[in-house]
Amino acid sequence: MDYGLTRNLQIRSLLKIIYILPTVAYGQLLPLKETKYEEHVVKGVRDRSVLLPCGDAASPMVVFWSFTKLGSDIPRAVAISNGVESKVERGSGVLGNVTLDNSTLEIENLKTAAEGRFLCQAMYGEEDEIKVVYFYIELIVLVPVSKPFLQMNNSTPVEGMPVVMTCTVKEGTPPVTYSWQRYTNRDGTVSVAETVEGLLNLTSSNRTQMGWYTCTTQNEVNSQTSDRMYLDVIYGPDEPVISVEPFAVNQHGFSANEQEEVILTCLASSNPPSHYIWFYNSSQVYSGQKYVITRISRTQTGIYTCLAQNMHLNTRTQTAIILTVYYLPKGKPSCTPLPATNFQDLALRCSWQGGFPPVRLRWLKSRWGGNSTATYSNATQIHHGKDVRNGTSYICLASHPALRDETICRTTVWVPGGNPICSAVATKQNEFLMLTCDWAGGEPRVTLWWRDWKDHVLGGLKQSHNIFVMKSNATLGGKEFTCVAAHPLLTRATECRVRLEPPKLVVDRSKVSLFEGNEVELACLLEGAYLGSEVFWYNNKNQVVKTDARKYRLQQENAWLNLTLRDTEWMKDSGTYRCAAMNAVGNTSASINLLVKKYPSPPNVTISKLMYTRHRTEVELEWQTQGSGNLTGFVVQMREAKKAPKNQLASSWETVVSDIDPDTRDQKLGGLDPAIVYAFRILAVNHRTTGHPSEVKTPADPPFNAYPAVIGAAVAGMIVATVTSLLVFQYIIRNRENNPRLHDLLFRMAGGEAREHISTPEDAETAAGMEGGTSEQLGEPSKEAEETAAEVSPGEGTEVPEDSAAAQEEAPAPAPVPDPTADDPPVNVTITVTATP
Known part of the structure; x- marks a missing residue:
């Protein structure tokens, strides 16, 4: 706003005031009552709104606001109001959005140019007087601080190096204060320092100063925090520390039980984190922070070394431990009661050999007394046998680092009931004698030994079972051997004896x-x-x-x-x-x-009938017994009846039937050869005793009768010839066209008186053709019966002595004679017909 414009505005304002005053006084000039001056300081924030009041009185008659910029003496009009209407000068926009409400001036979106001196001139009418107020307001425009920007001269320093952090802001009404914060996962956000200037100087950085840093700036208006920036201090590695799980220490270092899972962990502070290498007895075995041995064994006892390396700084450190592996002996502790002092005392021995370290053993004190001093691997107590009751129990405790709880070994002392059992047996085909003595049971077991009849000890002392083997000797018959049994709980020895006896x-x-x-x-x-x-x-x-x-x-x-x-x-x-x-x-x-x-002889037998059947393939045999005697059956024997040549023995008798019932007196024998003459005999049998054979006989032929056979043969021949002729005639007649010469030859042979019954045209033609022909008589052949003379064999009942030379001579085979009573077999008869042309 130039000076001329402002001057013109003031003049116009004054003119308006002069114009308004008479109006207010209703056409009269009112006297001034008084003039009041006030001064105030008001602070506003840029880009926000601020209210500038003009005193405490309300509804002034005239209000006039002006503004004088800092460093200038020329006021500038801002706004004016006559109580009815108000007006804001156009040039006041450099101050912000200015509005006048009654006497209060409000500036929105306050600008920095609004900082200066505001003057409010107001006129109030009171009791017919005019009151003029001059209200001076010093407006201070405050600027908020902007978001600071954080910088580090070295964000990854090596531990001990200096680090400078700078925090800068573009704008902000002083005074501006600076505060520094650090954030870590472990500690959260912590305050580091507060400075007047935006500078934080770490003269010697260390690992504790690592973290996310922020800078916060603040003035009376606001505060702003910068973005995070990480300070990464490089260091290490420190000397490693090895931890062992499960944790167990000894005088040399650490210990573990065999078959346990052992975890070795190495920790060496370092940034960046350390790289770990494990060595076992100077040999590399693993790479990593945690070395796990799944089932450690006794052979893995030794020195374990952890080497930590900082790969960024190329630095390294190491440390070592001694790991001792404890292991138990094999099996379990054994509690054994043994005889002592010639079976008078009882020695309790507890043993568990091996392991590392050795197992610690001790017997618990019993009511019968005894030493309970702990020893390693073996522990022994002695008790008088007479003072120990049968069935007394003793306990031995075993302790070892590899055992969670003590192991108990229990034994009960007792003597078996009964007595020893002795026996003697021979072995290896009576070459050796074995003396056996048994008495099972007992704790300790019963001790046995053998003594001979001279009270000499044989062999050695054995428990529960004692065998003594010696050579067999006939002089040992009747000798006695003794087995002696002894036990600490027996007041005297027990014996059993064996006497060797021949069978x-x-x-x-x-x-x-x-x-x-x-x-x-x-x-x-x-x-x-x-x-x-x-x-x-x-x-x-x-x-x-x-x-x-x-x-x-x-x-x-x-x-x-x-x-x-x-x-x-x-x-x-x-x-x-x-x-x-x-x-x-x-x-x-x-x-x-x-x-x-031998059984008594049976009665004699005679043959009463011996005859062939018609075909000479079977014989019928009947017999009778003579004299007294028991019999169980009959035997029929047979052989050829011909005489054997010289220098040859006669054929032997063949048994044909041997299981004939003793009440039977006849038998039919088949399967004979008609061309052979057989001799038969029969014998009575009493179990295995055979009686005298009967006389030897050959079968007789049946009575001769050939008539039925001849008649039957003739009749059969005639029937066959007739049937054959009829068949031939029928064939010629039916086939006369195919064989005319045969037809003419046959039928033209008939005489003139011969007539043929004509039943068909073909027959008529045949008959006509045959007339005038000659016929010839068919001659019938004569039949002659020839008889063959048969040589008759000896008749029925003819006896052939068995030893006779005539019985051994060869006899001619008789010719078969037909039996009229038997069924005749068919006879083949051939009839020959000769035709002469």
């Missing part, structure tokens, strides 16, 4: 008799065990009976040994049978006399 045999029956063909059982009993004696049977030929023999069967049940003879035979199986037994100290035998008897 003893007893037979059920010394004499046995039976008929041949039956089965007999011979029984032999071995009395007593007798060292496992072996029993044998000898037959009547003094041969050892074997188990696989067909004739004999051996059976053994408990102490009985039975010999069974199958299918006994007369004379062959009779005799003395012997049962023999032997053991390591002797042998014996017992005899049984067996008599096999």
Whole structure:
């Protein structure tokens, strides 16, 4: 606003005031009552609104606002009001958005140019007087601070290096204060410093100053905070620290139990973080901060070294520990009571050998007293046997670093009931004798040893089971051996005895008799065990009976040994049978006399009938018995009746039937050869005894009758010839066209008197053709019967002595004679017809 314009505005304002005053005084000039001057200071903020009041009175008659810029003496009009209307000068926009409300001047969106001196001139009418007020206001425009900008001269310093941080703002009404903050995940936001100037100087940076830094600026208007900036201090690595899980220390370092999972962790402060390398006894085994041994073993005891490296600074540090692996012995602790002081005392021994460190063992004090001093690997207590009750229990405690709780080993001392059991057996085919003594049970177990009849100790001392083996000797028969048993809880030793005895045999029956063909059982009993004696049977030929023999069967049940003879035979199986037994100290035998008897002879037999059937393939045999005697059946035998050549034996008898019932007296035998003459005989049988054979006979021929056969043959021949002729005639007639010459030859042979019955045209033609022809007589051949003379064999009942030379001569085979009573077989007859042309 130039001076001329302002001057004109003031003049116009004054003119308006002069104009208004008479109006207010209703056409009269009112006298001035007084003039009042006030001065105030008002602060406003840029870009905000501010109110400039013009005194305390309300509704002035005239208000006039002017503004004088700082450093200038020329006022400038801003706004004016006559109480009815108000007006703002156009040039006041440089101050902001100016409005006049009554007497109060309001400036919105305050500008920095509005800072200066404002003058409010107001006129008030009071009691017919005019009051003039001059209100001076010093307006101070405050500027808010802008968002500061943070800078570091080195954001990644090495620990110990200086760091300068600068915080700058573009604008802001002084005074401006600066505060510094640091944020870390661990501590959160903490205040670092407050400065008048925007400068923070860290003369020697360290790891504790690492974090996110911010700068906050503040004046009386506002405060602003800068963006974060990270200060990363490079350092390390420090000396590593190794931690072991599970945590267990000893005088040398750390310890772990075998088969545990061990975790070795290395921590060395460093920025950037350290790179870790693990060494076991100077050999690299792993790369990483955490080294996990899943199931550590005793072989992994040794020195573990952790090397930490700062790859940025190329620096390194290391540290080492000694890790000792504890391990238990194999198995579990054993609590063993043992005899001591010649079985008078009881020694309790607790043992668990091995492991590292050795297991610590101690017996708990019992009510019977005893030492409870702890020892390693072995712990022993001694008690007097007479003072220990049967069934007393003792406890041994085992402790070890690898055990969470102490392990208990318990033992109970007791003596078994009863007495020792002795026995003697022979081994290896009676070559050795084995003395056995048993007394199982007990804790400690019973101690056993053998003594002979001379009170000499045999072998050594054994627990629960004692076996002594010696060579067999016949002089040991009747000798006695003693087994002695001792135990700490027994007041005196217990004994059992064994006497060596040779075997003893007893037979059920010394004499046995039976008929041949039956089965007999011979029984032999071995009395007593007798060292496992072996029993044998000898037959009547003094041969050892074997188990696989067909004739004999051996059976053994408990102490009985039975010999069974199958299918006994007369004379062959009779005799003395012997049962023999032997053991390591002797042998014996017992005899049984067996008599096999033959059945009585059956009665004699004679043949009453022996005749061929018609075809000479079967014979009918009948017989009778003579004399007294039992019989069980009959046997029929047969052979050829011809005489054997010289220097050759006659053919042997062949049994044809052998199972004939004793009540039967006839038999029909088949399967014979008609060309052979047979001789038969029969014998009576009583079980296995065969009677005298009957006389030897050859079969007789049946009675001769050829008439029915001849008649039958003739009749059959005639029937066959007739049927054949009819068939030939029918064939010629039906086929006369195909064979006319044969037809003419046959039918023209008939005489003139011969006539043929004409039933068809073809027959008529044939008959006409045959008239005038000659006929010839057909001659009928004659039949002759020839008889063949048959040589008749010896008649029925003819006896042939068995030893006679005539019976052995060859006889001619008789010709078969037809039997009129038998069924005739068909006879083939051939009829020959000759036709002469």
